[in-house]
Amino acid sequence: MSFPRPTRVLDCFFFVVLLARISFAQATLEGHVALPKSRFVPVMNQRYEVVTKGGVISVNPPIAVVYLDGSFPKPSSLPVRQMAQKDLAFVPMLLPVQAGTKVEFPNFDNTYHNIFSYSAAKRFDLGRYRSDERPIPSQIFDVAGLVTLRCDIHEHMRGLILVLDTPYFVLSDAEGNYRLGGLPAGHYTLKAWLDSKTTRERPVDLESGATLHLDFP
């Protein structure tokens, strides 16, 4: 039976300390975004509906995407995200991604779907496909902006992909509360996306290890 070498133990210790240091060095933001009044009673299963009214695309019940704006180095690889079609709806309805992310659109229904977008940020047309389509149809979203996803076959289906240049973003909960951790220290602009025409922003100074409370009235 052999014991771990002390150096190994030390290494582990330093690693933990380093981790702790790093995590202490990162700032955290939390707060509340005042969401617009919901037009409908929130449904229990938290499914959202994308609504276009007067040329404004929003989700109902409202939900905000809070993100830290700024220029950050592009990572070499980004995780693949998924936006599924299930029960003739996009799941999730609103998906924030960092620019360059590859999004897959798996079909979990027993019917064809034909996902397309006419949005300026990303125009594409996946054509008709079924659940057994392999590889799963996907697109890489390179340009920041809002992409409205539709299905050519099912007119009511809407999905939103908010392509952001930042890796620091989070969806608020239904009440508008958010918590965004692991942020670098520095001077930035914190933005809250509410709908296609409304993005609120506030300047923010982040200090290492500090937790800042910032509300969007």
Added chain:
Amino acid sequence: MISLPKPRESRLPGFRTKLLVAMMLVVSGVTALGLLFAQHKMAADVKHGLQLEFQSQLDALHVAQEVRYAALAELSRTLARKSRIHAALEDDALDLLYPSARDELLDLMGSGDGSPSGTTGQVLHARFYRFLDAHGRVISPQEAKDAGKLAPEEERQLALGPVPDKPQVGYLWRNDRTSGETIDEIIAMPIFSSETGEVIAALVLGFKPVELSGSRAGGEMKSGLCLQGHLHLPPFPGSDRAAIARELARAMAAPNQNENSFVVGVGDAPHLLFYKQLNPGSLFPPANEVCLFPLADSLARQQMLLWEFVAAGALLLLGAFFASNFIAARLSAPVEKLAVDSEENRAQRKRAETALQLTSEELQRSARFSADASHQLKTPVTVLRAGLEELMAGEKLTPAAQEEISTLVHQTLRLTNLIEDLLLLSRMDAGRLRLEFNPVNLTQLIEGWLDDFSARPDDLGLKIETDIPAALGIAGEKRYTSIILQNLLENARKYNCAGGRLRIAARTEGHWAILTVGNTGRAIPPAAQAHIFERFHRGSAGENVPGHGLGLNLARELARLHRGDVRLTRSDDAWTEFEVRLRLAQPGVTPSLPATA
């Protein structure tokens, strides 16, 4: 005597002329009225007929438009549901709108060959189509072939303000170098959002207008459109069109003049023009359907008909002239005759009246004479009798002288009776005897006479039979009724034979009381029977029978004054019988008619 006046000849032709003139006036008045009415009605009928035709054309047009709307409404609903149209409109991808629309429309129409000739416009049977955004602005296609060519100026005319939620109809005037001047019908169909129901866009389609076809009026009807002062009426040259357009503008300037008609001169020919707004209430500029019907033919027909009417009227008047002349003559003939006759009648009546008056005067005179005479006679006779009775009262007279004087006294009594009777008759003749009708008890009168009779010395030994109901009442005046009875009964007694019978019977028959007086004795000879009622007729009675021949006459005259009669009913060897007929007295009814002697 009165002379017969001459009928006023001068007035009669005047009457005839007046009648003729009046009849002619009536006939010509009626003819003129008929003429006027017929012409007016014909003109109105022509106009009404043309109006009906115009209306039916418009109705046909509206039906065609309705069908088109229905199809387009369905199309725009279907389009509005399409994800790609929504995506293009809502996701700010207008550049993809027309290509998407082309794909979707080709898909919808089931004609996916995509050949160059099969543009979407042709699929819709439309000349062009454009989308309007929610603000009514035209979204121009990048490739005109997708949606049909339109000049920028023309495209601007399609724009609307805020897009309405109801289809709008308008017309687009185009002046193309290749196809010349045309007018297209444009229909704007709203596109509703399938989620919120709000109007997000509109689809404007341009069509060749539904053409009105002049059919019944022998293809003479010219129809066109008037749009913003432009008159699209290809069959007419520009100068005429300008003139018509001016007239139209003037007519339409009046408020609420969405439809009307008026007569307009095109060149030299008058035309009846109808117009009606095709798109009332539309946001597009107002457009009017204009129809022109040439009136030349109709006017010529009217003119000819007028001449026919005038000719017929003249003939009618001529006929009426002769007819009224004839009728006037016929009608005035009896009037003229009447006029002459009435003059003659008047003269005759005058003569008759004069004669009547003379006769009446004579009668009066003679009646008065006999009355006067009777009165004058009565006095000396009374004096005579008084003297004779005084003589008889003297005691120195011999029995023979006394006998003589007694005879003389008896004669004066007869004379007195005669004078009384004459007096009565003369009064009756003069018509001066009027009866006061009262109920008279006939039974009582007869019984009174019978009493007197039994009191007198009876040298004949007569046997008297009576058959009289109790209290038989008749209408009369007692004094004169009793004279009738007395005369008849006296006759029956006088002319009886010794030991003979006398029968008095009475009965009622309807309104009549019938009294019969019969006696035995010599029969009245048949030749004499007709004369027994005449005055002073005494038949062949013996000279020993007293009387002066006035009794029966008086009885009959009086009975007739009673509105009854006396007649001889039987006279033979065994029996002579008279019948008196008198009216029964009726309670409450008192005949008081004057006697007409």
